[in-house]
Amino acid sequence: MSALAGLDAHAQRLAGTSIAGLIETDPSRARDFALRVGPLYANFARQRYDRAALDALFAIAERTNLKAAMRRQLDGEIINATEGRAVLHTALRGDNSTAAVARDARAQAVAALGRMRELIAGLEASDVTDIVSIGIGGSDLGPRLVADALALPGARFRVHFISNVDGNAAQRTLAGLDPKHTAAIVISKTFGTQETLLNGRIVHEWLQDDSRRLYAVSTNAQRVADFGIPAERTLPMWDWVGGRYSLWSSVGFPIALAIGMDRFEQLLAGAGAMDAHAAEAPLRANIAVWHALTAIWNRNALHAATQAVLPYDERLKLLPNYLQQLVMESLGKSVHVDGSAVDAETVPVWWGGAGTDTQHSFFQALHQGTQVVPADFIGVLQAAHPFHDNHAALLANLLAQTEALANGQASDDPHRRYPGGRPSTLLLLDALTPQSLGMLIALYEHSVYLQSVLWGINAFDQFGVELGKQVANRLLPALQGEGEADDTVTRELLREFNARR
Numbered sequence: 001m002s003a004l005a006g007l008d009a010h011a012q013r014l015a016g017t018s019i020a021g022l023i024e025t026d027p028s029r030a031r032d033f034a035l036r037v038g039p040l041y042a043n044f045a046r047q048r049y050d051r052a053a054l055d056a057l058f059a060i061a062e063r064t065n066l067k068a069a070m071r072r073q074l075d076g077e078i079i080n081a082t083e084g085r086a087v088l089h090t091a092l093r094g095d096n097s098t099a100a101v102a103r104d105a106r107a108q109a110v111a112a113l114g115r116m117r118e119l120i121a122g123l124e125a126s127d128v129t130d131i132v133s134i135g136i137g138g139s140d141l142g143p144r145l146v147a148d149a150l151a152l153p154g155a156r157f158r159v160h161f162i163s164n165v166d167g168n169a170a171q172r173t174l175a176g177l178d179p180k181h182t183a184a185i186v187i188s189k190t191f192g193t194q195e196t197l198l199n200g201r202i203v204h205e206w207l208q209d210d211s212r213r214l215y216a217v218s219t220n221a222q223r224v225a226d227f228g229i230p231a232e233r234t235l236p237m238w239d240w241v242g243g244r245y246s247l248w249s250s251v252g253f254p255i256a257l258a259i260g261m262d263r264f265e266q267l268l269a270g271a272g273a274m275d276a277h278a279a280e281a282p283l284r285a286n287i288a289v290w291h292a293l294t295a296i297w298n299r300n301a302l303h304a305a306t307q308a309v310l311p312y313d314e315r316l317k318l319l320p321n322y323l324q325q326l327v328m329e330s331l332g333k334s335v336h337v338d339g340s341a342v343d344a345e346t347v348p349v350w351w352g353g354a355g356t357d358t359q360h361s362f363f364q365a366l367h368q369g370t371q372v373v374p375a376d377f378i379g380v381l382q383a384a385h386p387f388h389d390n391h392a393a394l395l396a397n398l399l400a401q402t403e404a405l406a407n408g409q410a411s412d413d414p415h416r417r418y419p420g421g422r423p424s425t426l427l428l429l430d431a432l433t434p435q436s437l438g439m440l441i442a443l444y445e446h447s448v449y450l451q452s453v454l455w456g457i458n459a460f461d462q463f464g465v466e467l468g469k470q471v472a473n474r475l476l477p478a479l480q481g482e483g484e485a486d487d488t489v490t491r492e493l494l495r496e497f498n499a500r501r
């Protein structure tokens with residue numbers, strides 16, 4: 001892509017320079033390549049760029065007018081052009097626009113929060129002890145991540161999640177629960193998702209068709225009513241909130257049940273603070289812009305095929321799963337907004353897991369494999385438990401890995417040689433609170449959007465997932481003994497399936 005073309009020259013210029021060499025010749029980058037927004041600190045000093053390459057990246061940010069792009073999003077312009085929609089998840093977490101459409105969205109969001117609070121008060125006054133949340137993709141991953149990360153011992157409700165259409169998920173989840181003391185929420189923006197409707201029916205029946213403890217979140221009130229859930233227990237969703245950006249909306253109902261309504265609102269406030277920063281901070285002082293430009297550098301200048309995300313906090317172990325949808329469903333595109341082919345590589349494969357467990361699984365490949373994998377390391381400085389030695393060991397490992405991957409270590413023995421040159425960003429939260437987690441997630445959302453602007457693609461549609469759904473719907477009758485498949489291989493495989501099950 002022409003906008004990114006100049007980056008190759010910088011990558012070639014730096015090809016013979018190690019990360020350790022970059023830091024040795026410019027030691028103040030350890031401080032200069034770091035930014036803080038409230039409880040969130042980011043350090044980019046161990047990336048494989050120097051100041052001249054960064055200048056080129058920020059020049060691209062200026063030319064692409066990232067600041068104006070942020071404003072367009074907050075003001076509710078139709079930036080999801082292929083679906084003709086505004087993208088206003090930012091209106092769910094603060095007053096950040098004077099545009100009428102954004103203010104209207106904000107008013108609807110505030111009203112929905114009020115209703116959510118009332119429903120929660122009703123459940124708190126009941127004998128319900130357990131909540132089952134049924135949804136998939138954006139209607140599951142965000143709530144699951146945040147409920148798991150921020151749950152406190154002694155919470156009023158235990159919150160469980162069913163997403164997979166595999167019946168084992170429903171069976172295992174329901175096995176330990178009592179239908180008399182369980183409420184269920186069916187969450188689906190469209191209320192047309194196969195997995196969610198099948199699992200919703202299982203739970204509906206399991207509740208002995210007593211829909212008094214059945215709740216819904218959806219844009220489609222009619223489908224919810226047809227399913228048997230009344231309007232007074234249905235929370236709204238809107239077209240202007242994308243599924244993978246929806247944990248801040250009524251889709252966050254299970255979060256609010258798991259962590260309490262006040263802490264849910266703190267989560268929104270944290271995200272709102274990041275929105276204000278991303279929209280207002282100058283480019284060079286803007287964490288979201290640094291993060292997005294770093295992603296572009298690693299993908300388009302260094303040609304990294306994958307990107308790891310490595311939270312060093314057990315409570316954030318679901319973050320990689322969540323980010324896989326956020327980043328890859330948003331940026332897994334190969335055409336520009338106008339339909340023309342993209343001539344740069346877009347999203348790498350995102351993957352990861354929580355440290356220190358992952359050090360004993362895939363870190364060998366990170367240190368000595370033939371592929372260089374850029375990584376985001378995420379740490380939490382203040383422990384929320386009394387095991388101080390463990391926490392010191394955790395932080396020592398976090399620091400050690402970023403240093404060892406970047407610097408490597410020479411040896412005469414090739415088996416014991418560490419090449420180094422493995423770039424990483426370090427993101428630190430002072431403590432894991434609703435506010436800091438809200439900021440962290442919103443940072444990734446903004447980085448994703450800015451990357452999409454730099455690549456000229458639409459981050460907010462997901463047509464790629466439709467084809468598989470259509471084929472599955474066509475094949476379902478054949479699995480139930482009716483009809484045949486058109487495709488030769490599928491036909492043969494169906495014979496095998498049906499003969500042996």
Ligand code: F6P
Binds near residue numbers: 139193196243
């Ligand atoms: O995976 C495709 C997708 O459309 C996601 O974008 C979405 O989050 C998920 O399905 C669930 O959709 P819904 O909330 O409509 O059930």
